[in-house]
Amino acid sequence: MQSLSKAGKILWTGFCINLAIGILYAWSVFKKSLVIDYGWSNADATLPYTVAIVVFAAALLIAGILQDKIGPRKVLILGTSLVGLGMILSGLVASPIALVLTFGVVVGTGIGFGYACLSPAAMKWFHPSRKGFVNGVITAGFGLGAVYLAPLTSQLIETLGIQYSFMVLGAAVIVIAVPLACTINNPPEGYQPEAPKNESLTTANSVKPKDITxxxxxxxxxxxxxxxxxxxxxxxxxxxxxxxxxxxxxxxxxxxxxxxxxxxxxxxxxxxxxxxxxxxxxxxxxxxxxxxxxxxxxxxxxxxxxxxxxxxxxxxxxxxxxxxxxxxxxxxxxxxxxxxxxxxxxxxxxxxxxxxxxxxxxxxxxxxxxxxxxxxxxxxxxxxxxxxxxxxxxxxxxxxxxxxxxxxxxxx
CATH class of the missing domain: 1.20.1250.20 (MFS general substrate transporter like domains)
Structure with a gap:
């Protein structure tokens, strides 16, 4: 029962971390403000987001390799810290190139590092027949970010301005996501997750696959x-x-x-x-x-x-x-x-x-x-x-x- 409780905590903690670092979904709000309030071109205002997507995908590959070797916790702490720090730094700059570096590179790297660790850690705590459920919950957190981050960011910009909005959101990630990252870990050696009760084990993902490099x-x-x-x-x-x-x-x-x-x-x-x-x-x-x-x-x-x-x-x-x-x-x-x-x-x-x-x-x-x-x-x-x-x-x-x-x- 204790192991199942730990598995549930890992799952929902991962969901909350993704919910916090899904800041990419708020970029359309930032872009609008950069164009209207700062007079940036659409191309300049889009570039940090575009770079963040590319860096996100590249960082996820690097983080995947690292977490396979040293476990998820250290990589995840680094990732969430980079997201928060990158957002704070973004509030301190005022040029397209600088924002490409702070948001596109630093935040993009942090999101990739964070996103890469959550699903593999959570799946190891659950029975193989639950892989789809685990990934659905973990990735839903990231996808749900747009529902609250877009209106929240819009309200922050209207109240505080774009630079302070970057910093407030960055500070929130550090205060919320970094401590949560400290609780994520792989199960102990020899851990065997319990099979779901009252359910046939003939489901599609119930068989443990061979580990392939x-x-x-x-x-x-x-x-x-x-x-x-x-x-x-x-x-x-x-x-x-x-x-x-x-x-x-x-x-x-x-x-x-x-x-x-x-x-x-x-x-x-x-x-x-x-x-x-x-x-x-x-x-x-x-x-x-x-x-x-x-x-x-x-x-x-x-x-x-x-x-x-x-x-x-x-x-x-x-x-x-x-x-x-x-x-x-x-x-x-x-x-x-x-x-x-x-x-x-x-x-x-x-x-x-x-x-x-x-x-x-x-x-x-x-x-x-x-x-x-x-x-x-x-x-x-x-x-x-x-x-x-x-x-x-x-x-x-x-x-x-x-x-x-x-x-x-x-x-x-």
Whole structure:
């Protein structure tokens, strides 16, 4: 009973830490203030956020390697400290280049270090049949950040100004997230999590997989299928998430559409939790197939959304579809390649998300610049999601008996 209590504490502590460091979702508010109050160009005001996404993805890979070697606590303390410090430093600078360094590099690194440690630590405390549930809860915290951080940041800027807002939020991260990070650790050697009571152990994730190194992982076709699926499907989601207010103005002449951002955020969170739980029941690949069908259908129809109600439906579908990806791909990585090297393995796979952060916005910008509408972006996204769906049908579980990896599995 004590171990289960400890597992629950680790899970919900991880959720709260992600909730605190999900500061990326507040950038649209900062950007608006930088453009209006400081007179920055849209490009200058977007650059710190863009750099933060790239650095986030790169830092997650480095942190994954570190936490596999030294455990999650030290890496997590460093990550949360960097987020808080980077935000405080951002309040002390006033130029685009300086903000790229303080927010883009320092905060981006901190978020990557923090985000990388929470899922692997939590999954080790729970039975393998709960990997999807664990990832759903942990990643939901990060996705839920937009629901409270955007209005909170807006209120802070209105009351204190943008520089003090950076510092207040940074101080809050240090006061809240750093102490929580000190409580995260891996289970003791030989720990065996209890199986869920009153439940059949024939669920998709109930069997403990072989632990496979990243080098062996790169020799499996499943990794490349997953990488392409993650990059293409995430691109479609990020394209909508990053442009939903502009889409509303272009297609439905709705100028006050900030509420759509909140709708996407809420259903992104629900998609993460629901997708994680569903993947425990029917398997990660099947859950991804459902997400791809939802995303593909939504992309094919998005060009026809010209009313408030249809845009709300489109925002809900986009949020759910994208959220499922962020909970299922981590679980699938653990399901296919084990937990011992999970931090490194998922860090390598997560580079696909970093690439998607470029693909989606570039496609959207090209479509609008060349045609004045997002139709081309929807079509391209539908094609990418279709490719992801086709690859999902080809993706089978990794077996240690595969000749190209069985030798390295023995060394993992």
């Amino acid at each position: 990243w080098k062996a992982m790169l020799k499996t076709p499943q990794f490349y299928f997953m990488w392409i699926m993650f990059a293409f499907a995430s691109s479609a989601g990020l394209m909508v998430i990053g442009n939903i207010t502009s889409i509303a103005l272009t297609q439905a002449n709705i100028s006050d559409s900030a509420y759509l951002v909140g709708i996407v955020a809420i259903f992104n969170c629900l998609g993460r939790m629901g997708g994680g739980i569903l993947s425990d029941k029917i398997g990660g690949v099947r859950t991804l197939m459902l997400a791809f069908v939802l995303q593909g259908a939504n992309m094919l129809m998005f060009g026809s959304y010209s009313t408030e109600i249809t845009l709300i439906i489109g925002a809900i579908a986009a949020g759910v579809g994208y959220g499922i990806l962020l909970s299922v791909f981590p679980s699938l990585t653990a399901e296919f390649y084990g937990l011992k090297n999970y931090g490194t393995n998922y860090g390598v796979l997560y580079t696909a998300w970093g690439i998607s952060g470029f693909i989606g916005p570039v496609i959207a910008a090209f479509a609008v610049d060349t045609s004045g509408s997002y139709t081309l972006a929807y079509s391209a996204s539908a094609v990418m999601v279709g490719i992801a769906l086709a690859l999902a049908f080809m993706t089978k579980p990794v077996g240690a008996a595969q000749p190209e990896i069985e030798q390295e599995v023995a060394l993992a």
